Structure formats: C-alpha cells, structure tokens
Amino acid sequence: PSHGARKMEDYGRFLALLVSALLVGFVSVIFSLVWVFHYREGLSWDGGLGEFNWHPVLVITGFVFIQGIALIVYRLPWTWKCSKLLMKFIHAGLNTIAMILAIVSMVAVFEYHNARNIPNMYSLHSWIGLTAVIFYSLQLFLGFAVFLLPFAPVPLRAALMPIHVYSGLTIFATVIATALMGITEKLLFSLKNPAYSALPPEATFVNCLGLLLVIFGALILWMASRPHWKRPLEENTKVLRPIGGTPEGTEAESTMTDGSNAEKSDLRISSEAARKQNLKLDEAGQRSTM
Numbered sequence: 001p002s003h004g005a006r007k008m009e010d011y012g013r014f015l016a017l018l019v020s021a022l023l024v025g026f027v028s029v030i031f032s033l034v035w036v037f038h039y040r041e042g043l044s045w046d047g048g049l050g051e052f053n054w055h056p057v058l059v060i061t062g063f064v065f066i067q068g069i070a071l072i073v074y075r076l077p078w079t080w081k082c083s084k085l086l087m088k089f090i091h092a093g094l095n096t097i098a099m100i101l102a103i104v105s106m107v108a109v110f111e112y113h114n115a116r117n118i119p120n121m122y123s124l125h126s127w128i129g130l131t132a133v134i135f136y137s138l139q140l141f142l143g144f145a146v147f148l149l150p151f152a153p154v155p156l157r158a159a160l161m162p163i164h165v166y167s168g169l170t171i172f173a174t175v176i177a178t179a180l181m182g183i184t185e186k187l188l189f190s191l192k193n194p195a196y197s198a199l200p201p202e203a204t205f206v207n208c209l210g211l212l213l214v215i216f217g218a219l220i221l222w223m224a225s226r227p228h229w230k231r232p233l234e235e236n237t238k239v240l241r242p243i244g245g246t247p248e249g250t251e252a253e254s255t256m257t258d259g260s261n262a263e264k265s266d267l268r269i270s271s272e273a274a275r276k277q278n279l280k281l282d283e284a285g286q287r288s289t290m
Contacts, residue, residue, distance in 0.1 A: 011077065014229055018072070021219035024212055025065040031209040032060040039202040040190075045108075047115030054108040056182065062101025063132075063175050064213060068220040070094035071172060074231045075223060084234055088148050095140055102133055125181040132174050139167050169224060176217040180210050 036042060036053035043057065044050030073079070073091050106129075113120050121127065146152040146160055187196045187203055194200045223229065 010228060014075070014077070014223065017219055017223050018076070021068065021072075021216060021223065024216045024219065025068055028209060028212045028216055029057075029061050029065055031205070031212060032057045035202075035206055035209065039205070047111060049112075051108050051115075052112040055105045055112075056179075056186070058101045058105035058108070059175075059179055059182070060209075060213070062098040063105070063136075064179060064216065066094055066101070067098040067136075067172055067175065068216060070098065071168060071220055071224045075229045080231055084231075087231075092140070092144060092148055095136075095143070099133075099136060099140055102136065106130070106133060123181075123185060125178060125185050128174065129178045129182070132171055132178055135167070136171050136175075139164070139171060169221060173217060173221065176213050179213055183210050 036057060040053055041049040043053050070091055073094065074087055079087055110120060121130065143164060146157060183206055187206055191200060191203060196203050
C-alpha cells in the first residue's frame with residue numbers, strides 16, 4: 001500500500017508540475033505578444049521594427065514553449081498505452097515545428113538588420129543563438145535518422161540515446177539562457193527615455209517575462225530528468241511479469257526504482273537469453289527522457 005500511495009502521490013506531483021509548466025509557458029507566450037503589441041510596434045513583415053518583433057515572439061512560442069513540450073511528451077502517463085512509434089512522431093513533429101519557428105525568427109532579425117544597415121552576428125546573444133539553432137537542427141536530423149527510421153542498428157541506438165537525451169536538455173537550457181540575453185540586449189538598446197536603469201513599466205514587464213522563462217525551463221528540466229517518470233518498457237518486457245503481477249511492478253522494474261524485487265529479477269535473468277535482442281532494443285528506444 002505504501003508503494004501504491006507513493007506512486008499516487010508522485011502522479012499527483014507530476015500532474016501539478018505539468019499544469020504549472022503549461023500555464024507558465026502559455027503565459028510567457030502571451031507576455032511576448034503583449035510586449036510587442038503594447039510596448040513596441042506590433043508585428044509586420046516590411047523590414048521595420050514590427051518585423052524584428054517576430055523574433056522574440058517566435059523564439060518564445062517555438063524554441064522555448066513547443067520545444068519544452070516536446071521534451072516531456074513521452075512522460076505523459078496517459079500516452080503510455082499509445083505505441084512508441086506514434087509518440088516518436090509526435091516528439092519529432094513538435095521539434096520540427098519549433099525548428100521552423102526558430103529559423104523564421106532568425107530570418108526576421110537578419111532582414112531587419114540588413115534593411116536598417118545594422119551589423120549582424122556581433123553579440124554574444126547572436127553567437128550562442130546561432131550555435132543553438134545549428135545544434136538543434138543536427139539533433140533533429142540525427143533523431144530522425146537514428147531513432148525514427150528503422151534502419152539504424154540496435155547497438156548504435158543504444159550508444160546514441162544518452163547523448164541524444166543530454167543534448168536535447170542542454171540545447172533547451174541554452175535556448176532559455178540565450179533568450180534572457182536577447183531580452184536584456186533589446187531593453188538596453190530600446191529604452192532611452194526613460195532608460196532601462198530607471199526601470200520603466202516596460203522594463204519591469206519584460207524582466208517578469210524573463211523570470212517566467214526561467215521558471216518554465218526549471219519545471220520542464222525537472223520533469224524530464226526524474227527517472228521514476230520515464231515511460232515504462234513496451235509489451236515484450238511486460239511478458240516477463242509473473243502471473244498475477246501488477247503493471248505497477250513492471251513499471252517499477254522498468255524505471256529502476258524497485259530493483260530489490262528478487263523474484264522479478266530472477267525471472268528477468270532467466271528470460272534474458274531468449275529476449276536479449278528485444279530488451280536491447282527497449283534500452284535503446286524506450287529509456288529516453290525525450
């Protein structure tokens with residue numbers, strides 16, 4: 001009972017974190033729109049300030065909010081009955097949307113700079129931002145090639161999965177850090193009278209947007225890095241469950257939170273030879289935080 005109660009409490013905690021993250025992420029997007037429409041010149045695509053404003057809006061919507069959802073999509077417990085392949089497509093699809101929005105946001109900045117004869121790629125924000133976009137596109141390409149298409153050998157998947165997971169979390173954190181740098185840079189350049197240092201209402205509002213991005217990132221990274229919230233292994237592992245065993249036990253085994261169960265462990269070892277290839281495939285394909 002205590003194990004079940006702990007699981008239930010953890011499930012409640014996961015839901016609370018998920019709702020909080022979605023709320024904070026959504027409010028961040030709304031804040032970015034209020035910023036550009038209320039304090040700046042709105043949105044347009046004519047080489048003017050309105051074109052630049054697509055940059056923060058699309059970065060926060062795609063590169064932060066949608067990428068954040070893509071990071072935790074495997075961890076939603078109600079999707080665990082869906083096929084892993086379907087969830088891979090959803091994960092890849094969300095990341096692709098985020099990638100497209102990030103690229104459009106960069107085009108907006110370059111076009112705006114070129115129209116106004118402003119130099120490109122001189123700030124640390126631009127260097128790290130471009131680096132993040134390049135690595136994100138590489139991550140997306142390798143994710144498609146290795147994990148979505150059925151051609152990659154199992155040992156390669158198993159070897160690359162920890163790198164894929166670590167890279168995804170690192171890129172996400174880097175994007176949020178880059179967004180904070182960009183927000184600061186924009187306020188320093190734009191607020192002249194009164195200056196940023198006088199903390200006019202726009203400065204306070206946009207600083208709060210930065211705080212929301214940090215909170216969103218912290219919630220997503222926490223949810224994505226808890227081992228007991230990983231998606232359980234697929235059916236071929238559930239076959240190893242003793243007769244009368246509960247799915248709870250299987251999940252505990254698959255997430256390494258209940259390794260002391262000797263009976264299950266013995267059964268797993270006895271079946272290892274026959275199922276070695278399947279379990280290796282699970283290790284490569286299932287044990288993803290992504």
